[in-house]
Amino acid sequence: MMRALWENPQARAGLVVFGAMLAVALVGPFLVADPDAFVARPLSPPSMDHLLGTTGQGQDVLAQTVVGARTTLGLGVLVGLLVVAIGSVVGGLAGYFGGKVDELLSLLINVSLVLPGLPLMVVLAAYLPAGPGSMAAVLVVTGWAWNARVVRSQVLSLRKRDFVDAAIVAGESPLRVLVVEILPNMASLLGGAVIGATTYAIGAQVGLEFLGLGDLSAITWGTNLYWATNDSALLTGSWWTFVPTGAAIALTGFALALLNFGLDGVTNPALAAGAGTGAPGPQPTPVRRSP
Amino acid sequence: MTAPLLRVTDLTVQFTRGGGFRPRILRAAHRVSFDLHRGEVVALVGESGSGKSTIGRVVARLLQARSGTVALDGRELPVTRHLRADKATRSRVQMIFQDPYASLNPVHTIYHHLARPLTLHGHGGTHLRSTAAALLESAGLAPGDAFLDRKPHALSGGQRQRVAIARALAPRPDVLVADEPTASLDVSVRMEVLLLLRRLLEARGLGVLLITHDLAAARWIADRIVVLYAGQVMEQGPAESVLSSPQHPYTQLLVAAAAHTSAPLPAGPGAPPVIDPPPGCPFAERCRNATTACRTGTIPDHIRPTTHAGPWVTRCLHPGS
C-alpha cells in the first residue's frame, strides 16, 4: 500500500510537502531565533537580518512561523487521529451490532451532527481555560460524529458479507470480528478519513485562534494571524506579518488534499487511469492491428 | 434406523417486513422437519424463496427461528433464542458458503483463515502451521504449505472453495452445512468439490446438509432429498426414488424443468407465496390438480416406508397423479 502511494504522483507530492512541513515543525524551532523576543523595530519589512521581517511587536516573523508549525501541526494530527478513532469505535459498534445498540448510538451520532458546530465550538472555546488540551477537546467534540456516520455505513455493508458470517460460525467473538476482520477492509477509507480529519483540525484550530478564542500566549499559526490583524497589519500594509503563515496553512492544506486524491487514485484504479475523453456516448473498443 | 445426528422439528422462521400500521409477515420457513444421520448427505432443494438457505443458516446459528427445535445428538440447540452461541456448540456445526471469494477475507492470508478456527477450538499449539497445511491437503490442496501465505485473490474459484472446506473442518464439526457450494464454480470443477465432500464425510463420520438448486448434483451426491417450496416441505425421501418418480406435483415440475427437454412443463412459472401466505398448500395456485380442499386447511403427509434411507413423505392431497 505504501509503495503504491509513493508511485502515485499526487500522493507522492502530497507526502513530500507534508513531510517537509512536519520536518520544519520538528527541527525548525532549534534553528531559528526566539519567537517571543523583541529583535528589531516593529513592522519592519523583510531584510537580510530578518528574512521575513518583524511583527507589530518586534518579533521575528520567520521564527514565529516556524515555531507555530509545531503546535498547529502537532495538534492537528493528534486531533485527526483521535476523531477517527472515536468515530470508528462508535460507528463500528453501531454498524456491527445493529438493533438497539445501533439505535442508541445513531441517536448519539445524529444529535452531535445536528448541533451547530461553529457556535458550539465558539462557546466551548470561550468557556474552557486556554491551552492545547481545551482546543483538542473542542475540536474532537465537534468533529467525531461525521466520521462515526461514515464508518457505521461502511461497517453495515461489510457486515453482510459472507466472510463475516464465516468468522462468526467459526466462533470468533464480536469484537475480534469487528477489529480483525472488518476494519482492515476499510483501511483506505480510514486513511482518507484521517487525512480529512487532520485538514479539518488544522483549519478549525486556526479559525478559532484567529477569532481570539485560543491560547493567545502560545505561538501557533492561528495566533500569528490573530496578532497580525490585531496589530493593524492590513491597515499599515505589512503583508509579511500574515502572508508567510497564511501561505504555510494553504500549502499544508494543499498537500493533504493531494495526498487524499492520491489515496483515492490508488484504491480506485479507474480514477487513476484518467477520466473519459469527453466525447458523448459509449466509446467503441479500438482496433489496433500490430505491424 | 440409528438415532439421527441432526433432527429438525417443526422449524418456523419469520421476518417482519415494513412497519407502520400493518407490517407484513415474510414466512421463510414453516413447520419444516427432517433428519440427518452420520455419514449421510441430505439435500435441501428448491428455487429462490423456498427457504432452503434460511434453514441452513438457522442450523448454523446465523439466524434465529420463530419456533421449532433443532437437536444435535439428542441435545436441543437454542435456535429460537439469542444468537450468541458458545464455542463448544459452534464447533459442532460449520458452514460453507456459495461464493468462495466472498466467504474468504480478502485482506488476510490463507494461514489466517485456518489458524483462527484451529486456535479457537483448541487444535492450535506449537504445530499450528503444519496442522493448517495438513488440513489444506485433506481438502485436496497439495502441498498445503505452498498455499498458506497466499491471499484469496491469488487462488482460483475451486481452490478457494477447498480452503473454505478446510476452514470448516478445522473445529472438527459433526455437521457441515453446505450452502450452494458449487453454484459459483466452473462446471468441470463442481464434481470435484462434491466428491471431496463425500470423501470427507465418509472419512470423518460427518453429516452434510447440502443446500442446492441443482437437482442433477443432488441426485448424484445425496442420500436423501427434501424438496421445499415457499418454506414448506413438499416431499422428502431417498434421493434416487424421489427424483426418478416424483410424487408431488411441484417435484414433478422441478424434475421436468431440470431435464432440459422440449416437452411442455406441468405448470408455468410463478412466485411462491411467502409474504402473508394464504392457508392450505402454497403450490395450489399453480397446480393443475388443485381442488378447493387444497386451498383450505392442513395438507396431510402421505408416508411410504422404504427399506433404506428413511421414509418417503409427500405432503399432498393427490400425490402421484
Add this chain to the structure above:
Amino acid sequence: MNDVVLHIQDLQVAYGSTAVLHGASLRVSAGEVLGLVGESGSGKSTLVQGALRMLGRPAVITGGDVILDGQSLFDLDAAGLRRMWWNTVSLVPQNALNALNPMLTIGAHVDDTLLAHGITDAADRRRRAIDAMALVDLLPDTLTAHPHMLSGGMRQRVAIALALLLEPRLVVFDEPTTALDVVVERDILDRIRALQAERGFAAVFITHDISLLLTFADRIAVLYAGRVVEVAPARALGGPSSHPYTVGLLGALPPKLGEDRTAVPIAGVAPRAGQTTPGCAFAPRCTHASPKCEEPQALRALTDHHHVACHRVAGERP
C-alpha cells in the same frame, strides 16, 4: 451458408498488453441459435462483446475482422457503430438489474431507446412500447414499474423486449438465465425460441451450462483458453469426433436420469485468462496428448458444419 448475419474471422483481443483471445472464428446465420460455451477465463464474453466492439478500456482489438450484416465493424467510426448497436445487433445481459437504471421506469427505458434511434413521434413510441411488452407477455402497466419491483424473470423478459425493440438481425444473449431458477429459465428459453421463429433473427447464446445448450442450440461453439476448439451441431457434440475438452466437460457433469455413467472431473486446472501457449492449451490435461499437440492447432473441418481444433480427431477422419 445461407444468410450469414455475423462472421467473426480470427479475432484477437487484448486487455492492455495481455492477449486474452488468440484468434477465434465464428459464423451465425439468421434463424439459428449458436450456443457459445466456456468456463471462466475461456474468453466467451470477450469474444462476442469484443467482436461488437462493446468492450470498454483497457480492451483493444489486435487482429481479425468482424462482418455484421455485410458491413465490416472494424471499418466503422464511433457514430457508425452506434447506429449498428441496437439497430442491427442488440444484447441481453446476464443480470438485467445491472443493465437497467433503477431510477427510471421501464417505460422511460423504452422511450429513451426509441428516441435515441430517431423515433420522434410520441404516439408512435407509445404504441411500440405497448407492443414490446405484449411481445413478452407483460401487461402495459409494467411500463410504469421500476426495475426493482419486478421479479428476476420479469426483468429478463423486459431486457428481451428492449433488445428486440428495433428488430435487429442479431441478438446476443449473455448468460441470460444463469441467475434464474430452473422453471423460469425454461420459460425464458421457450420464449426466445418462439420469438426467433416469429422474427427470424440470428441468436448467439453465451452460457457456461452446456447441458442447456444440447437441447436448446442448433450449433454449439466451445471455447477454451481464448480459442474456439470446436464448433458442431448440438447433437454431434460429445460424440467420438468431438474435442477432448468437450468430451471431458460433458463427462464431468452429473449423469441425467436414466444415464448409466459415472461423473469424472477433468484432471488439472484450466489456464487463467491471458495465459497462452503456441500449441493446444488443453494438452497438459488431455489423456491423448502427443508431441504433435505442441504445434498450433487450427480449426479443421470434419464436415461442413463440424470443426475441431485437434489433429488427432481430425486426422482420424477417412
